[in-house]
Amino acid sequence: MALQKILREVFGYEAFRGPQQAIIEHVVSGGDALVLMPTGGGKSLCYQVPAIARQQAGLGITVVVSPLIALMHDQVGALHEAGVEAAFLNSSLSGEEAAQVEKRMLRGEITLLYAAPERVTTPRFLAQLDSLAERGQLALFAIDEAHCVSQWGHDFRPEYRALTVLHERYPGVPRIALTATADALTRADILERLQLEDAGQFVSSFDRPNIRYTIVEKKDALTQLLRFIEREHAGEAGIVYCQSRKRVEDVAQSLSAAGIRALPYHAGLDQALRQRNQDRFLREEGLVMVATIAFGMGIDKPDVRFVAHLDMPKNIEGYYQETGRAGRDGAPADAWMAYGLQDVVNQRRMIDESPAGEDFKQVMRGKLDALLALAEATDCRRVRLLGYFGEQSTPCGNCDNCLHPPAVQDGSELARKLLSCIYRVQQASGISFGAGHMMDILRGKQTEKVAQYGHEQLSTFGIAKEASESELRAVLRQLIAIGAVAVDGGMFNTLRLTDGSRAVLKGEVSVQLRESVGSPAPRRTRRSTATAPAAQDLGVDDQMRFINLKAWRAEVAREHNLPAYVIFHDATLAEIAQRRPHTLEDLQGISGIGAKKLEAYGADVLRVVADGV
Ligand code: ADP
Ligand code: ZN
Numbered sequence: 001m002a003l004q005k006i007l008r009e010v011f012g013y014e015a016f017r018g019p020q021q022a023i024i025e026h027v028v029s030g031g032d033a034l035v036l037m038p039t040g041g042g043k044s045l046c047y048q049v050p051a052i053a054r055q056q057a058g059l060g061i062t063v064v065v066s067p068l069i070a071l072m073h074d075q076v077g078a079l080h081e082a083g084v085e086a087a088f089l090n091s092s093l094s095g096e097e098a099a100q101v102e103k104r105m106l107r108g109e110i111t112l113l114y115a116a117p118e119r120v121t122t123p124r125f126l127a128q129l130d131s132l133a134e135r136g137q138l139a140l141f142a143i144d145e146a147h148c149v150s151q152w153g154h155d156f157r158p159e160y161r162a163l164t165v166l167h168e169r170y171p172g173v174p175r176i177a178l179t180a181t182a183d184a185l186t187r188a189d190i191l192e193r194l195q196l197e198d199a200g201q202f203v204s205s206f207d208r209p210n211i212r213y214t215i216v217e218k219k220d221a222l223t224q225l226l227r228f229i230e231r232e233h234a235g236e237a238g239i240v241y242c243q244s245r246k247r248v249e250d251v252a253q254s255l256s257a258a259g260i261r262a263l264p265y266h267a268g269l270d271q272a273l274r275q276r277n278q279d280r281f282l283r284e285e286g287l288v289m290v291a292t293i294a295f296g297m298g299i300d301k302p303d304v305r306f307v308a309h310l311d312m313p314k315n316i317e318g319y320y321q322e323t324g325r326a327g328r329d330g331a332p333a334d335a336w337m338a339y340g341l342q343d344v345v346n347q348r349r350m351i352d353e354s355p356a357g358e359d360f361k362q363v364m365r366g367k368l369d370a371l372l373a374l375a376e377a378t379d380c381r382r383v384r385l386l387g388y389f390g391e392q393s394t395p396c397g398n399c400d401n402c403l404h405p406p407a408v409q410d411g412s413e414l415a416r417k418l419l420s421c422i423y424r425v426q427q428a429s430g431i432s433f434g435a436g437h438m439m440d441i442l443r444g445k446q447t448e449k450v451a452q453y454g455h456e457q458l459s460t461f462g463i464a465k466e467a468s469e470s471e472l473r474a475v476l477r478q479l480i481a482i483g484a485v486a487v488d489g490g491m492f493n494t495l496r497l498t499d500g501s502r503a504v505l506k507g508e509v510s511v512q513l514r515e516s517v518g519s520p521a522p523r524r525t526r527r528s529t530a531t532a533p534a535a536q537d538l539g540v541d542d543q544m545r546f547i548n549l550k551a552w553r554a555e556v557a558r559e560h561n562l563p564a565y566v567i568f569h570d571a572t573l574a575e576i577a578q579r580r581p582h583t584l585e586d587l588q589g590i591s592g593i594g595a596k597k598l599e600a601y602g603a604d605v606l607r608v609v610a611d612g613v
Pocket of ligand 1: 013014015016017020037038039040041042043044045300302328
């Protein structure tokens, strides 16, 4: 079957997106590929279409290596819904079930087999692959979440390193590695670790134009978060990322207490509860998941309307990966982060105190600095984000700085005062102090500690009386961000000057401050919870049909034990509601309805459209 035909008949889509076609043609004809595409870009089709095409050409099975055991059931379920023979092998299967899958695999009855890397590289599995390979029935290896092979990525899985065996043992079998994240360093690492140096590289634009980026100064983070959700995302699905398990629990409870349906997720919860919360998030509408970064990889829920960070992530890769989970369906979505001095200090300390080698720490510090610079930026966030991934762009019109350009104030003078104060204190006392004490001195506050060390004698005592504490904090964050002040770990997070301080002191580098802007007025009118983003523009009648279709879909999804979006996306239902199809032919052209779904659900859909039940 031609590739277009597979796309249309199996998946119900009219056209390939972006570089999909080039990638698919390359892989179908036996080439290796490295695919870098943002979350929501459409990576799955890049190996699913070749898997189907090569199977049809008599070349056998595609093995999909994925670390996401908890999601394999739904991924395979989605393929079944589209009429594709797929299965998974993982620890959730009983011995007997696994043996069944293996038998079907060896008989050539499976087109796509999902398995975790530690399973793929066992002698038992490799022996089975040998037997397939001998008969020319090993069509393709797809290595999903390929950044897991690199320690520079944010999800390093040592098991991925063993995957080189695939290339060594089956040099004739093409491989496609896919990831949504990779700066230059990580990409080079992936190529080397997976021996893909000769592979075709397909790098898409990383822009996610439907995501609006907002970074606010942390004051009372929880209240800020509540206000954000209530104003802009009431009743909608979202993810809130927190640094620690404890904080996840606290925030989930606070949200629930405020009437927002929220669930916790972190590695400290027992496996069954974690799985249950994840399933609920995927299957129910409008839930907020409060989670550590343990949550999210591979989550393909299309209608996550916001991703909020209550604590700052480690680096831009992490931030971009996590925020990328919003708005996979292409409808408007928010990436919102609150950050403050304490975040900077915490992240810095975690690096300093980690047992890693100095080289590694140096790289991590560089990555943290890049994220700080993003957070402190007064210009377009997207330009900076994309720039980090090596992409040029122009101001986006869809980030906080573009929408509400912050008033910028020259903070160089204040910065110099702060630096001299750090210097004087160190000189006078022989030890350094933390941010709070430094600010007290600058503002001329007579505290106990000031008296204890005689710091009111310093020439810098009270030289920044006119500055507010929040201005001073902003200056300090900036200085840390540009590396002009270092924070030493240990109990007190003391401040010290660096090689970078000199340029600021000499006036060679200026410090720009965002003037504290009050929180902007609500930007979007609140949407009613019944209105799906894809269905915003529906008229009243269409709206009713849409709601009926959703109710029908929920029923089917429950019966099949799958998330609703695996049956049909909201956008597909909205289009059906609008077009009011009378016949199966009418349904055929609608995006997301392939041959199998037409056959399985067409008649029911027509009935729901006709009589609204
Ligand atoms: P990724 O794995 O890159 O994050 P997915 O493979 O999950 O992205 O695709 C994101 C969404 O886009 C999915 O809902 C998918 O069905 C849809 N999609 C992918 N390719 C196409 C296409 N060519 N036409 C229409 N929809 C597509
Ligand atoms: Zn912008």
